[in-house]
Amino acid sequence: MRPSASPAPPVSSDCRIPDGKANQAPGARGSESSASRMRLTTTCFVLLALLLVSVVVAIGLGTAVVTPGDTAWYLWAALTGGKIGASEATTYQIVWEIRTPRVLLAALVGAGLSTVGVAVQAMVRNALADPYVLGVSSGASVGAVGVTVTGGLAVLGVYAVSAGAFLGALAASAMVYAAAASRAGMSPLRLILTGVAMALGFQAVMSVIIYLVPNSEATSTVLYWTMGSFGAVTWAALPAVAAAVLLGLVVLRRYGRALDVMALGDETAASLGVDPDRHRKQLLVLISLVTGAMVAVSGAISFVGLVMPHLVRMVVGSTHARVLAVSPLVGAVFMVWTDLVARTLVAPRELPLGVITALVGVPVFVTLMRRKAYMFGGR
Structure with a gap:
């Protein structure tokens, strides 16, 4: 926590002070703040690594399964101009031309919906x-x-x-x-x-x-x-x-x-x-x-922008600087796997994404709201 001479920090919607912390020394509060920032940084790096792994796995899975190693090789070849053999041309086209843009779009939309959902809920002060x-x-x-x-x-x-x-x-x-x-x-x-x-x-x-x-x-x-x-x-x-x-x-x-x-x-x-x-x-x-x-x-695509912000707040707290740092990564990972389920669960047919997100989002949101310890903007 900043020294008392500096400007007051942003006020979050969770204004409760945990027992035993009200009279902590400034040095202890500063150490706690440093530890909190370190946890946030670690969380972001873990989620980023999970996102990269999810993207590679999702690109490789489908009607034609491609191993993660081969998928990574095809992606590297596409980015660096590497040569692909004639026998691998069809698989390469599936990986690079069909699946890669789809998975990247899923990650972008998931990140965008989660982050915009955070902003909308704060802007209109409505948990729904x-x-x-x-x-x-x-x-x-x-x-x-x-x-x-x-x-x-x-x-x-x-x-x-x-x-x-x-x-x-x-x-x-x-x-x-x-x-x-x-x-x-x-x-x-x-x-x-x-x-x-x-x-x-x-x-x-x-x-x-x-x-x-x-x-x-x-x-x-x-x-x-x-x-x-x-x-x-x-x-x-x-x-x-x-x-x-x-x-x-x-x-x-x-x-x-x-x-x-x-x-x-x-x-x-x-x-x-x-x-x-x-x-x-x-x-x-x-x-x-x-x-x-x-x-x-x-x-x-329903429920992503509604549920993801609440889940992130439960993990990192209600301060929006922290929520806005984690929400894009959580939303991106969730949407990549949601799209993978939608296109592989009943292949060759494809389920609408809204069906998957609703089946996941409804029970999660109901469970979240039934938690007595949870309130909008806090824990």
């Missing part, structure tokens, strides 16, 4: 909030279905549906912002209620479109955007998503102290020198861009 609570996924679904039905954005070829979904997500965010903003500011309750109402409205619009223009392609598009899948990903789709997610992770880390204070309420935040309304508007724009980019390529 997730990246889609602001109507972004519903707006993306309307955009995707609209492009499918009307043939719009045909000039973009195979990327027309993703582009329509991204534009729909941004339009939904703009409408939520316009409806929630007022002269008195943008309160958390007003923002979340507006998002929920807009989401229901977009779902109604989507249903009307399908009803008026019934065809199997539109129905498949709806199922895709409501359940989620990485099956259509290519290398060309990765750069934009990677840029959006990585930028979001970096910027959100800078909001760690603001999120700590905003989670305590607007009056407390203002008394501590944080303008909650200004930060909430900035976060809404950033979250909308990142979520829109993810939904455009993967559809809406």
Whole structure:
């Protein structure tokens, strides 16, 4: 803990002082802080190593099984320009062209959803909030279905549906912002209620479109955007998503102290020198861009942005600087394995990702909420 002469540290939502620690000497508290930082660093390195192993294993598993050693060799050859024999060309194509972009996208989306979920829950001060609570996924679904039905954005070829979904997500965010903003500011309750109402409205619009223009392609598009899948990903789709997610992770880390204070309420935040309304508007724009980019390529994947932040808080505490450091890695590992189960459990058919995440997320979340020692933002 910092010396008393320095500025006060961020206030977390877990303000309880464990018994026996209130009267510790400054040196003891400093040692505890150093040990805490060391544990956080160790946790991050362990999770990063687990993520790398998970990526290699997931790339190698599927209908055609490739050993981890061969998978690592193919990846190294692709990155360094190594030569592949003619007898291995087919396996190399499966590993590099089909599975690698899919697994990398799974890691990116898992990291993005977990991190954005942390920010949304603090921004609206609601333990049930997730990246889609602001109507972004519903707006993306309307955009995707609209492009499918009307043939719009045909000039973009195979990327027309993703582009329509991204534009729909941004339009939904703009409408939520316009409806929630007022002269008195943008309160958390007003923002979340507006998002929920807009989401229901977009779902109604989507249903009307399908009803008026019934065809199997539109129905498949709806199922895709409501359940989620990485099956259509290519290398060309990765750069934009990677840029959006990585930028979001970096910027959100800078909001760690603001999120700590905003989670305590607007009056407390203002008394501590944080303008909650200004930060909430900035976060809404950033979250909308990142979520829109993810939904455009993967559809809406439930429960990841809801459950992962709570699990991470239980392990590392409620301080957002720590939660935002661990959440991306936990989310990435979880989504890589979720996608692997989705494409191998009933192969050659593929399960929607939302089915797997819901089957895992529902019991985990119910168990979490039944723990008497757990409360939002603390243990």
